[in-house]
Every structure is written in C-alpha cells, then in structure tokens.
Amino acid sequence: MSKNQGSIVSTFLKPTAAFVLGWMPAMAWLVAMPARADVSLQLEVGRHVQAKAGASGVPADRQSTLDVALSDKSIRVASADATTVYDFAARKRWVIDGRTKTRVDYSLYDTVGFRTYELKNRNTLGAAMSAAKLGDSVMAQVDNEHNLSVQDKPSAPLQVKTEGAAEVFYAGPNVMFRRGARLMPASPGEARMFAQLVRYTFGGHPQILSALAQADSIPAQFSLVTYDAGGTTTQTVVVRHVHSNPVPPFDASAFPLRPASGSDHPVDQALDRAAALTPDDMSSARQRSKDELESALREGRGLDAFLGFYEWTLMTGEAPAPLTAEQKQLIQTNDAVRRLTGALSAKSKDALTQAIADLADIGKSTTTKTHMLRIFEANNRAMLGERGAAQQLFVEVLKSHPFIAGAYKDLGDTLFVEYDTPRAWRCWDIGRKMAPGFANFRAIQQFESSLAARHPEFF
Known part of the structure; x- marks a missing residue:
C-alpha cells in the first residue's frame, strides 16, 4: 500500500507520511577553533x-x-x-x-x-x-x-x-x-x-x-x-x-535557549520546546513507542499497531521490525485499517474532504494513537490550502508528542509556502536532529545544496 498526499510546496517538499508507507556592547562568538x-x-x-x-x-x-x-x-x-x-x-x-x-x-x-x-x-x-x-x-x-x-x-x-x-x-x-x-x-x-x-x-x-x-x-x-x-x-x-x-x-551555551513561555506564537512555542529536548528524552520516547507497538500487536489491536508502525518511522526515519504472518493478518483484516489506507490515498479536493471526515470517524477505533490521525488530517488540510488549520493541528500534536521528526518536516513545509522561512528551517533542523537518517529530509539537504551553489555569495 502507499500514501500519496501530493506536494505541499513543490516537487521537493512532500508530506512525510508519504515516505513512511514507501519506507546569535560585546559578547563572545562560536567557532570550532579561535577565530581571528x-x-x-x-x-x-x-x-x-x-x-x-x-x-x-x-x-x-x-x-x-x-x-x-x-x-x-x-x-x-x-x-x-x-x-x-x-x-x-x-x-x-x-x-x-x-x-x-x-x-x-x-x-x-x-x-x-x-x-x-x-x-x-x-x-x-x-x-x-x-x-x-x-x-x-x-x-x-x-x-x-x-x-x-x-x-x-x-x-x-x-x-x-x-x-x-x-x-x-x-x-x-x-x-x-x-x-x-x-x-x-x-x-x-x-x-x-x-x-x-x-x-x-x-x-x-x-x-x-x-x-x-x-x-x-x-x-x-x-x-x-x-x-x-x-x-x-x-x-x-x-x-x-x-x-x-x-x-x-x-559560546552559545553561555546563553540558555528561549523557553516556550518566551514567545506568544504557538509555532515558536512548539519549536522552543523541541529545541530543549535531550538525547535521553528522545531515547525514552522511542522506547515508549516501541513498547506501545508491541503491546498493540500482542493484544490484537490492529489499528493501533498500524498507527504504531507509522509513529515509529516518523520518529526515527527507520522501518520497524518485520511482522510475522499472524501480525500481518491482524492488520490486513482490520476494517479501520482498510478505511484508513483509503483516506491516506486521497488526492482530489472532494476525496481529501471526505478523507478528513473519515479520519475523524476512524479515530473512534484507536485507543492510543489519535495523534497520528491528526497528522494525516493536517497534511490533507495543507493540500486543500487550509494551512492555518494544518499548522494548528501540527502544533497540537507536537505539544503532547514532541518527538515526531516527520511532523516537523510537514509543519516546515506549510510555513515555507507562506514565506515564513525562519520558522520553516527551524522545523527542518529540529526534525533532522531527531532523525538524521530520515530519507524524507534529503529533499531539504538537496535544496540547501542548490541554494549554496546558486548563491555562494551568501556564505
């Protein structure tokens, strides 16, 4: 199966979920060596x-x-x-x-x-x-x-x-x-x-x-x-x-990061919280996600298991461990999963609108992963041009689940098309720090390389 929610910005800025189914008077300065x-x-x-x-x-x-x-x-x-x-x-x-x-x-x-x-x-x-x-x-x-x-x-x-x-x-x-x-x-x-x-x-x-x-x-x-x-x-x-x-x-460490309470902008608040996360915070969140996925498979909760696979990949940029034949059967025969795959493949305006309604209904069947459905809804709304609503959904998800690297990618995409490039790059940098190997960020790296090649005078 595959999910293609289309291009939010252009051919090089695509929703992360589509990848998943495919698998700063004198102060001091920071340089690696003392600068002249x-x-x-x-x-x-x-x-x-x-x-x-x-x-x-x-x-x-x-x-x-x-x-x-x-x-x-x-x-x-x-x-x-x-x-x-x-x-x-x-x-x-x-x-x-x-x-x-x-x-x-x-x-x-x-x-x-x-x-x-x-x-x-x-x-x-x-x-x-x-x-x-x-x-x-x-x-x-x-x-x-x-x-x-x-x-x-x-x-x-x-x-x-x-x-x-x-x-x-x-x-x-x-x-x-x-x-x-x-x-x-x-x-x-x-x-x-x-x-x-x-x-x-x-x-x-x-x-x-x-x-x-x-x-x-x-x-x-x-x-x-x-x-x-x-x-x-x-x-x-x-x-x-x-x-x-x-x-x-x-020495950047001489100045603490701005706390989330230091800004009135909801996106800034989400990004400030994320910038303060430690490697131990990330490790604990990944272990929790893995435990929840194993629990869903063990307890026969097919939809939660399917969404758990999504969550793991959006957090890590990695594919989860292979399923057993029995586990595959559990997911493939789940009616909510079948409905979800249909909602994830929506492309036209009418189909995207219907998919948003379907996602809300499907959410009644999940016990632990409603936030994943809200990420899908946010991407659909972005493709419908409802970027304000999409950004609000992403921020809501990241407030309670700040470890999902792919959501920062998608939020950054919606900000970029509104010419809010400082926040867009903050999103992308945070996501890449969380999941350096996430293939969906390669497009951003290629974009940066093209900017540096075309306008070296800026660097």
Whole structure:
C-alpha cells in the first residue's frame, strides 16, 4: 500500500507520511577553533521613507546604533534589543534577546531561501503590473534585486559615476547606492565580511555588494536607496569607532535557549520546546513507542499497531521490525485499517474532504494513537490550502508528542509556502536532529545544496 498526499510546496517538499508507507556592547562568538577578529566598529543608521502621494501610515524617521564585530568567518551585530551572530562556517545564525539573554538558533539558509523565492514572486507581480499598464517602474526587476540582494539571471548593469569625491551607483535615473569619499583601509577578508554585513543587514544590489567585497577599504559613510510600490526608502550609514582587536570566541551555551513561555506564537512555542529536548528524552520516547507497538500487536489491536508502525518511522526515519504472518493478518483484516489506507490515498479536493471526515470517524477505533490521525488530517488540510488549520493541528500534536521528526518536516513545509522561512528551517533542523537518517529530509539537504551553489555569495 502507499500514501500519496501530493506536494505541499513543490516537487521537493512532500508530506512525510508519504515516505513512511514507501519506507546569535560585546559578547563572545562560536567557532570550532579561535577565530581571528579583524575589526570592530559602530554604525549610526538613519532611515527615511519618502512615501508616494496619497500613501498612509508612513513610517517616522528612525535612528539606531549597531555595534559590529567582523571576523574572517562570522559577524556579530548588536542593537539595543538583540544581538545576532552570523556564523558562516556553521551556516547558523544565533539571536540573543537583549533583555532575557536567551537565544534562538536559526539557519543562514532561511535568508537566501526567502529572498530567492520572494524575488520570483516580486518579478511575477512586476510583470503582471507592467502588462496591466500600471507602469514599468513598479516592482522593476532591478529594484527587486536591489531590495533582496539576489539576482537569478543577468540584467542591465548598474551605472557607476563619480560625483565630486563620491561614487554613485545608478539604475537608470535612480540613485541606488552612494559611497562617501572617505575610505578606511581594510584587508580583503575585512572588506568581504563588511559586504556580508551590508547584505544581511541592509540589502543592496549584487553588483554593489560585489564592489564592496572586492574593495581594499570600508567606506566611512554610505547610503542605500530602495524603491518599491510604497515609495522610496533611504538608509544612511555612518561608520564610527573602528578598532582592530581580538574578539573572544562565541559560546552559545553561555546563553540558555528561549523557553516556550518566551514567545506568544504557538509555532515558536512548539519549536522552543523541541529545541530543549535531550538525547535521553528522545531515547525514552522511542522506547515508549516501541513498547506501545508491541503491546498493540500482542493484544490484537490492529489499528493501533498500524498507527504504531507509522509513529515509529516518523520518529526515527527507520522501518520497524518485520511482522510475522499472524501480525500481518491482524492488520490486513482490520476494517479501520482498510478505511484508513483509503483516506491516506486521497488526492482530489472532494476525496481529501471526505478523507478528513473519515479520519475523524476512524479515530473512534484507536485507543492510543489519535495523534497520528491528526497528522494525516493536517497534511490533507495543507493540500486543500487550509494551512492555518494544518499548522494548528501540527502544533497540537507536537505539544503532547514532541518527538515526531516527520511532523516537523510537514509543519516546515506549510510555513515555507507562506514565506515564513525562519520558522520553516527551524522545523527542518529540529526534525533532522531527531532523525538524521530520515530519507524524507534529503529533499531539504538537496535544496540547501542548490541554494549554496546558486548563491555562494551568501556564505
């Protein structure tokens, strides 16, 4: 038998259950070896939005200060509210809350993952607006590339002009970037990491970032101008207090993980609980699942046994021990199991809707594994486009059964299609930590490899 609940995101993001039937002022930094800190500096950042005529809710001008440390493999950015550490060797991002001093672990892939897909989305919208004669300048490709620091295909290069002592980058008549005359000498590594700082913190067209990375200096002042449907945003950055000094390695364990009570978002709460699980917690949960499966087989509870097989594989990424002929007979002749296999094969809208109703009815026949049926329902609702309902179901299951790696895969898929890539990658990383060999996560690894190959500048 097989279960094919279709693709939630695309051909490389499929529900886990389908596989089963087929079988983050100065802080310290984390690196395996002490990292050579090149430079620390302070940025004074001003932000001004010039809204288009008739626009409402225009953001007020804003000033902020960022304390930055650049090393050859990492960047630390500290604001009044939080400190973010980008580790390019580990391809991780740690965010430490300034008040609670607790941390959340993220993946660097979530940034390039979001920007590449948002670029496609914006380019599609821009083409549609142009076709509707709303103006070619609305969501123009060059603006999308500039806002997101991503370029998937060649476009007209920016024009670079010298105006007085400043260097200015133009796209047509629009100023995109202005680099002031005063430049501070920098090594190639320092220049490259300064460009990474700009990429992750402010954005900027790939051509601009490439020029910054290849320079032998850091500008004492620059401005970045972006254009979108709401108007023009100018970010002016003044670089102050530049020092070459060693920075001690970052120790993530010095900052405890954020507790589930530290967020009001239900998905964050589920992920924070999961991030705190220990290997002993996982081992105990697996033993419990195995014991419950053996008990169901011994007591002749065919549906619970069938769902127990599912649970084991979703937890471990492994196939359970083979069944005896008698055990196979127990499951194959169970009427609820036959109905369940039919519900799991639903593909059309009508069939998926009926399957959800059937799953609720089948749940009356299980004594210990109702949560498994809710995972199936969540996947069906996701395929029906009911992603909010699907996410709620996944969160409910993971609150009481936080050890099911496959559920984190599926929850991550539903978040990804909503462009919530930070939470999606948290889901996928947690699931992979629980079940490193789970074959259904290979698609995520392949996706990451393709992102790194297509956009190595992010790493």
